[in-house]
Amino acid sequence: MAATAQDPSAPLRGPEKKDEDRDEDTEYSPFYGIEKGAVLQEARIFNDAHIDPRKCQQVITKLLYLLCQGETFSQKEATEVFFSVTKLFQNKDANLRRMVYLVVKDVCPASDEVIMITSSLMKDMNSKTDLYRSNAIRVLCSITDAQLLGQIERYLKQAVVDKSPVVASAVLVSALHLLSHNSEIVKRWTNEIQEAVQSKQPMVQFHAVALLHALRANDRLAVSKLVTSLTKGPVRSPLAQCLLVRYVAQVISESQAASGNDSRPFYDWLESCLRHKAEMVIFEAARAICNMAEVSARELTPAVTVLQLFLSSSKPVLRFAAVRTLNKVAMTHPMAVTNCNIDMENLISDQNRSIATLAITTLLKTGNESSVERLLKQIGNFMSDIADEFKIVVVEAIRSLCLKFPQKYRALMNFLSNVLREDGGFEYKKAIVDSILILIREIPDAKEPGLGHLCEFIEDCEFTYLSTQILHLLGVEGPKTKDPAKYIRFIYNRIILENATVRAAAVSSLARFGALVQELHPRILILLRRALHDNDDEVRDRATLYLQQLEGQAGGLDAVDVKWNIPAKNLEQGLKKYMENGFQKPFDLASVPVAVAASPAKERKAPGRTLAAPAPTQAPKKQDDHAALLKTLPQLAGLGPVFKSSAPAQLTEEETEYNIVVVKHVFASHVVFQFNCTNTVAEQVLENVSVAMDLAEAEDFEEEAVLPLASMAYGSVGQTYVVLARPEGSMALGKFVNILKFKVKEIDPSTGETEEEGYEDEYQLEDVEVTPADYIKPVAVANFRSVWEELDPESEMADDYGLGLRDSLQDAVEAVIGILGMQACEGSDAVPPNARSHTALLAGVIVGDVQVLVRLSFGIDVSRQVAMKMVVRSDGRDVSEAIHQIIQDA
């Protein structure tokens, strides 16, 4: 057996032959000691004048057994077998004939030899016996070429509508295979195939539907028509119904791409499939609904309900299918799945570990803080008996859970360190180490215990890559901890015990301790001197260099711990440029730009983003568009960068003569109002368009400039701006009454020319308000708790508010977030259904780059009165007060 792994041509057959000294009661096999040569010899009986059907069947079985065990026949052997097999068509025995059909397909001869049997097969194709016809069709279609197909096409076409299901199915399935290289022929049968779609035989219907769709797969309209006609009538075959569900799902996804947000076509039909009697169809429909793009909670509910029923099925396949689908749903709609949590928890102890793993990860995605410990305990029990790939999935789910609930880091970190100690492959260990590294970076409190766990791990780590990574991290983080000395032992042990790569990494790590921790400096020097006698060049070189540096030479202490603030990408570009220009001058690090697009911040947010509901990505893009527009105006260049741009607000009724939309841009000491104006009347042109803003109710503002729009032609969008100044950094508020002023010029409809004379006119617009939210930018923080604790507790202000009657807590949470214009962190904007209380964590930056964090605690009583407690921390007490003022004013 061992040889087969290396040699792809070696047969898998029998250890029976090799270990002949096995026990006497070794199982009897009719193929004991079978040998290719002998079987080929036996195959000569096919040529006998008097054929013994039973004997021939046995020989064919032996040939197939050899093939099945991976034996290969040479070209000559195959041809010989094929020729003798063709003789067997003479015999009338039905069972023998069936075996001949089978072996002909497996011993596929060269095309010029196929001719030998085509006449026999064509005879069978016209036989009265259904099974002869069907098998002959299958064999013919699998071995013939296009030319021969042309000859038999007439019979095949006839067979599509054959009364016997076995014949019709045979030709339909063969046609599905033929489509890839002989589609022209199959296309000519469309009428017959359409007739077969109406067949009363379930399998025939299934094959006909599949073939019809395959023929039209590239024609969206035709598919849509096919679906429309099929969904009207009853479909007998569950398999055909499954196909239909797939086609409907396709039509739905395409129609969505085309049209907007109409009610989904065919959704009702899909939902009715959830009540089909075949489980296969129910599941296919539920899966299709769950996979719909931008599926709404209401659409999901019926699908999730049937999947929930499957969860408690006695059949593992059903449970698996359901939990796998729900797991996917939980990624995008965790709320929709929470109803299944109880059934899901029962599955943690499922015999089938795949089901248990999927249940666990689903629960981790939908679970709340209080259930974390219980879940971890349950996971711990089964972690040891699942495969590595499942373990990785669990570890990743735990990591995201930990980022979601940083307060639970202790339990989660302990869990990770426990599993780190167990056996596992590289990928699995790497997943754990990566998770711990991320947690250390994101949760400051977790740093020291995390480093401790990692130190223990490298004591007994067989993976060089992981050891070096951890040693590097210890060098970076270790010296900053309260007791750096305790890490020295772990690192130095590596220098004694490990391979060269790890030793070198350990030397670098030690050197950083020496450079950064004054007390350890003399001790590190002693340890490093020992490494000078290492038998590896790299280790010795590093030790020598660091010793020099620690003793004040070769750049001194600073050189050990280079403050590397140049992004690697910029450095790479700089070096490339340097190499292109030749090497006249030494490379100057200072020439590499330090600033780079804010990619590090993005990276840091990335792990958190997977948790929160998909953030609206389009809004910031639009903002960029406006900002880009502003930059093109020289008059606004002096205002500095935009702090925040508001969402566009409509100032006119829909379908009036003029369509005006305002966008507020907040600068350090200005607010710019951008009015996007559209003229909807074809017969006139507006010139010298501007907006007059009344500052009576906004005393803190002063008008600084008005930039009119020269001409506003029909159908195009133009901009006019008003620039207001306000005390720098202040949050000046106010309400403005706006009047659109312009000069109207009529257009002569006959000539299309604009008339010379025009008249001045005005148009009353809706009021614009500058609210506190305009000065707050929603900026998420990766770890709310640590930022909260970094802010001065002195700045904290708390107060209680009654929010009155609300439909739900979710409603209240959304309203408050809307008023404050801040970013909800850690997915806390979503309220679990039926919750009586909820805590939302908000973060934002106020104009002047002041960090503000808000903790909102909501409670709802039976009469649906909502009360809220708001705690604010920021860089200063006055800012916190301002935030409270916002809520009081709202």
Next chain:
Amino acid sequence: MDVDPTVPVVKNLLLLDSEGKRIAVKYFAPEWSTVAAQANFEKSVFSKTSRTNARGEAEITMFDDVIVVYKFIGDLMFYVTGSQDENELILYNVLGGFFESISLLLRGAVEKKTVLENLDLALLAMDEILDGGLILETDPTTIASRVAMRGAESDVPLSEQTFSQALASAKEQLARSLLK
């Protein structure tokens, strides 16, 4: 093999013994074109499933981007593999057709010895269930009667045929008990 991606496709059909050795296999997907690749796949399937209990209800597992549904009867293991996007219940349906038709053909004596003695029936059943990976038929009785070419020879009445088969089975049972 290029078929319409919406058509359910089975990647392979395996019948292994209790030590994971092949009895009859049929591969349809290109990813296992060499015997070595097939052997590797069978090895990993066996190692991932052999310790589970798939005797009552059929079981299911997922690895390396495939879904495998399987059922153990006696010292035989039946496997059906599909892509991970396949409807699990369709694969389950195929698996049902697979082991039930073989059980019918072997008259309930589902064990390695009888399968090897009647390997032709097992191979034919696999051929009747799938054609190049496409599902041809999943109803066990239909599959079994097609394998037996029932109705092909009109000269043997159906009732008599079953009687003679019953007699053959009885003889076989007797012979086995005498051998022990």
